[in-house]
Amino acid sequence: MKKYAYIGALGFLAVITTEFGIIGILPQVAEHYHISIDKAGYLLSAFALVIALTGPFMTLLASGFDRKKVMLTAIFIFLVTGVVSSFSPPFWLLMLVRILPAFLQPVYIATALSVAVSQGNKQNENELMSIVFSGVAIAMVTTVPFATYIASLFSWEYSFMVQAIISVVALLAIYFVLPPMPVKEKKSYGSQLKILTKPTFIVSTAMNFFMISAWFSTYSYFADYLNKAKGMDSTMVSYMLFVFGIIGVLANWVAGKMLNKNITSTALFFLSGTIIVPILLHFSGGNTVATIVVIALWGFLYSPSFLNASTYMISSAPEAMEFANSLATSFGNLGVTVGTTVGGWIIVSKGVQFTPWITIVFGVLAFTMILLRQYVERKELLRVDPTNVGIQP
Template sequence: MKSKRNLYVLALGVFGITTTEFGVIGILPEIASAFHVPIDKAGWLLSVFALIVAVFGPFMIILFSSFRRKPLLVSSLFIFAAANVLSAYITNFYILLAVRMIPAFFHPVYWSISLSVAEKTSAPENKSKAVGIIFSGLTLATVLGVPLATLMSDLISWQAAFFLTAFINILALAGVQLFLPSIQNTSGSSTGLSFKTLNNIPLWTSLFLAFFTIMAMYSTYGYMADFLKNITLMNGRQISIMFFLFGTVGIAGNKMAGKYMSRFPFETTLIFLILLLGIHLLIFYYGVFFIPMIGIIAFWGLIHSGGFLISNINVTSSTSGSPEFINSIFTSCGNFAVTAGTLLGGFWISHYGIGSIVWPSIICITLAFCILLLKKKLTE
């Protein structure tokens, strides 16, 4: 029972750091307007954050491999809170971008430790469910963090959204400090042994599958607020409600993904990709219609929320040993994909318009589908 409580405490921290990373999605139009930059440039606040995580993730894990885990988690959350407070007072876009980069270095540290604790403290048959609890923090950020940040920006200002995100991180910090016991260092492997685990074809196949899956998810989702504003013609408050709807149904989607990935990993991944493809086609053909778009967003949130969990299970189950290092590699891969997705989405918008934003996602889903079939053939 205590083990489950510990996972929920760690998930609270994931909620805080993920709200910092993705909370800007709902306020990108306001930030673009405030700093007089185009929407694709405002998207750098998401893509550059993700790029820092992607590039430095494994190295940060190695750098802090000898540090005690609980103080490392608390320190990471403090840095996230402080960066959000600073962000609210900045008047220059490039300084804001630089400040956003600071907590990004500690994002993979928190994620990797949390995921490795879930995997190491759970029986094999419960691994997917334990990892699902950690990912519930990501879902909660989608349910509450992103829509609340969007609502705060609409009601007060975009600065208020950053203050809200800082408060969430402080709350998470308090939860980790008060309720989480001391965590045993689970890395226990040298740098050489960690990198040796990368000599694994199934691992690389799973990483490419995760990359194109997550890239597909964020090519469109990263500009959801702009799409709803300019194509569906929703106002700020309606957009925040849509983000809330998206995340709320995502709770069920995350649970379903965790339940079925432990028993039917290939079938679950295949169905996920097919449904994700269908959703993006629906967005393209019905995105201009207000009422149908509400239903599409609900279905979108249900499917989208399982993407990270499905990708994580595919990657971590393809190899053994060095759990924190492998999770840091997955975190890097996922954030490379977020970076690539938002940059591709921004490029597509600047050349073809926000109305056709789903096509980069459709291309990436098709590539992910091909890699999944290749992975299936390699493991037969």
């Protein structure tokens, strides 16, 4: 039954609108508070850093509670953030209310995924997960560009009003559609923590970190990059976010199908964008049509990155799915923090047009981690059965 997966996706839509809706309005926020663009970027990187540092612990703590109540609590905090932020509070308060929902974001994602797959079978598990993660792509095609567009028409505060409205809709859907979901059998902390000793899981975690760092070293400054490197105004940027997102919806659906066949090949295919897209952005120059085509490709290859990262990590530790996914969320957000921070440093020291080259550096490191996991798995397989000479697909 896919109903629970779609409810999870709706909540994910609210979560992602709050986390990444800030990307399209960073230049306006920086101007309003009279701060530099890299300082405004802290609104994104601090959010991600809190997730990275607290995600696994919060998920472990919440693992024994009714899943419906956990999801409701998380989305309610996101609603509070949207409402308070829409009143353009002092920057310190804006930062504080941005950070609060970050504590529960990985808890929501892990719980929503667990609820979704609990209603299906092993064969369509990745497809159900892709439905939940489609909330990311749908946010990129609807609420994130719409919030940017509304901000360009009126002011940046209206962007947060959009985020609050989406949170209300998600809150109502979870409350009225999901039944109570008490945890029948709570896994011990020890059994879940054991995955931290698995070499394949550690390498998979590193791949996730480098891949997300790669994408976000440029994507965090999407609006600023298109403003200054490509000469686009705020309205055009909102259109580009729309193109980016509409392609991303298709990409998530394709990735879900591909992951059911081969997880590693799918990860490699979409990771190739961290090498291809920066090169094409460079050669597209000031050609608007060429830039739009590259942005469409960028949206296709980037959008399933969180789905690919979670699935890749869970595949190395299926016995602790929720905890593995919370670590995927945490290290992915650590990647958001590092990518955003390094990208901001490059903007200040060199210029925004150089940020795509950082994407390539992190991308190469992510490729290396996939190859390293293949090597580790092959070594483990040979130790168990010396007659084996390769890895089963």
